[in-house]
Amino acid sequence: MAGKTEELEKRFRDQFCKWMGRSVDFKLVYRASTDGMSPAIFHQKCDNKGATVVIGYNTDGCVFGGYTSVDWRPRTLGDQVEPRHDEKAFLFSLKYMNEYCPRIFPVKNPGLAIVTCTTYTAVFGSACAPDMRILPSSVVNKDTNGNFAANFNVGLFKFGTIYDNGGVTMQQVTNNNFVFKEVEIYQVNDPVSLDKPWREDNKGNTATLKKMIEDYCPVEGTGVKQSRILLVGSVGAGKSSFVNTMNSIFRGHMTCRASTGSAENSLTTKFRCHQLRNDSNVLKFRLCDTRGLEDTHGIDPGDLTAVLDGQVPDLYTFNPFSPITPDSPGYIKTPTVNDKIHCVAFVIDSTSVDVMNESIFSKFKLVQKLANQRGIPQVIVLTKVDQIELDVEEDLTRLLYSSRVAYVVDQVAQLIGLPRGHVLPVKNYEKETELNETVDRFALLSLQQMLRFADDYMHEFLDVLNTRDQ
Incomplete structure (x- = not known):
């Protein structure tokens, strides 16, 4: 992603929720790359936090760690070692050699689930022969590559003693590599349902x-x-x-105007200015769909400029290797304000905000720069918001009362550089066969805001025109 965030990667978060059997929130409390690595820092950051999950990312692409529902704060003074009882603790492996293959190793002797001590860090299992350790009990500084070499004596580990390893070896979890690119610890909390909506609830x-x-x-x-x-x-x-969602709403039943589905490359290859209708009339706005932004292909910057300026005709087929020119078929050489774009909507998957790669992010910023140069207002359509939190998935009316949705709205607003009020959460129709009033309401509210911003662009156009005539 474009810079680290404090949000746990979604598929990891979802996997933990599945293992814990409920929807939970994760709050970053410790990160080795920014906080450093020592027992003192560990206890300063992680004591009195209750349930936590410790995650290590080693240099071989292995991601593993442990979860405990009890606190890491020692209950005794000095360097006395104290086992802690935890029936909910488990160890886990999320990735092995860059391959995502989640596995859980539940505690089988809960009386020795973790060990706490002022001179220890995160120890899962017994003190002398732990099942798993992520952080060492000494100060470790970054090496010349920016990594942390824990230098554990792997021979002392007894993986499978306190936790049920199911026949899996330590090597199959860590590749016996305890040189970490990063270590993170998240506080685990039950999701907070807000008493008041984080945005005015237009009912x-x-x-x-x-x-x-x-x-x-x-x-x-x-x-x-x-x-x-x-x-x-x-x-x-x-x-x-x-x-398709907007077209379905106005037609009163499910429709499929635009191609959708899963594909490595964009399913949209043509510039389409979709004209929406209700039962009797053509509506007075168009939703213009472009080729998706991709790492290697996607719409060319020259094509983007031409689209914004109204020079690309409807049904024009994009060629990622050859941008549109004045000699291209249908090229609009003298566009009017009617041909131009009046509002730009960045469509962002809310479940992938924390893993947006630098290439896609830079393309968003390019579009934003081009739009700003032309005075075109921008919004963010935040899709798949029902997948952010289980409570929202079960009841979309809770969307504006979800602290997690509010967090992602703040996150994406800061990332793109737009006000929070420009971030419009929606749930598109995907698996449904019948319309739903709540889905319709959030989609219509987002469209209403886009049309208002489009009007702002036109009012500015008139103001400039009138100024020139004076």
């Missing part, structure tokens, strides 16, 4: 909201017949699904 009638958008007209005097909203996002973020 207005969904049918009324839908009718308002159906009656929408672009700003008078601009010559714009249909407002144009450009959807920009990585492959699989949900751009085409958003188009």
Whole structure:
């Protein structure tokens, strides 16, 4: 991702929730690369935190560690070693040699689940022959490669003594490598349901909201017949699904206007200005879908510029190796404001914010730079919000009361550099066969905000036009 965050990778988080049998939150309390590695720092950061999960990332691409539901704070003074009882403790392996293969090793002797001591760090099992250790009981500084060499005597480990290893060896978990690129410790808490919504909860009638958008007209005097909203996002973020969701809402049943599904490369290869309809009328806005941003391919910066400036015709086929030119078929040489983009919507998968790679992030920033140069307002359509937290998945009406959703909204707003009010959480229709009023409401609220911002662009256009005429 573009810089480290304090958010645990989603698939790890989901796996822990599955192992624990409930939805939980993870709060980063310790990170070796920023906090350093020593027993004193460990206890300063991790004591009195209750349940924690300790995760080590070694230089061979192995990710492993342990969970305990009891506190690491020693209950005795000095360097006295104290075993702690924990029936919920377990060890785990998440990745082995860069391959994701989650395995859990539950405690079988809970009376010796962990050991606490002022001079010890995270010890799972007995003090003399632990099943697992991640942090050493001494100060370790970064080596010349920025790694932490724990220098454990692996021969002293007795993996499978206190915890049930199911026949798996330490080598099959760690590759006997205790040189760590990173060590993180997360406090584990039950999710907090907010007493008040983190954003004003518009509980207005969904049918009324839908009718308002159906009656929408672009700003008078601009010559714009249909407002144009450009959807920009990585492959699989949900751009085409958003188009289908909006079309389904206005048609009153499930539709499939845009191609969706799972693919390594973008399923959208053409520039499409989707025209939405209700039962009787063509609506006065278009949702413009582009090729997904990809690491190696995706829409060219030159194509993006042409799209924003209204020079790319509908149904134009993108070629990642050859951007559009004035000689391309259908190229609009003298675009009007009616052809231009009036609002840009960054479509971002809320479940992958913490693993967005640098290449995709840089492409978002390029689009943002081009839009800012043209005075085009921007929003973020945050998709798959129902997958962030189990409570929201079970009841979408809890979306605005979810502390986790609020956190991701803050996170993505800071990442892209837009106000929180520009982040619009939605759940696209994917597995459903019938419409749902709550899904409709959040989707319509997001579209309403985009149309308002498109109007802002047009008002600015008129102001500039009037200034020139004076």
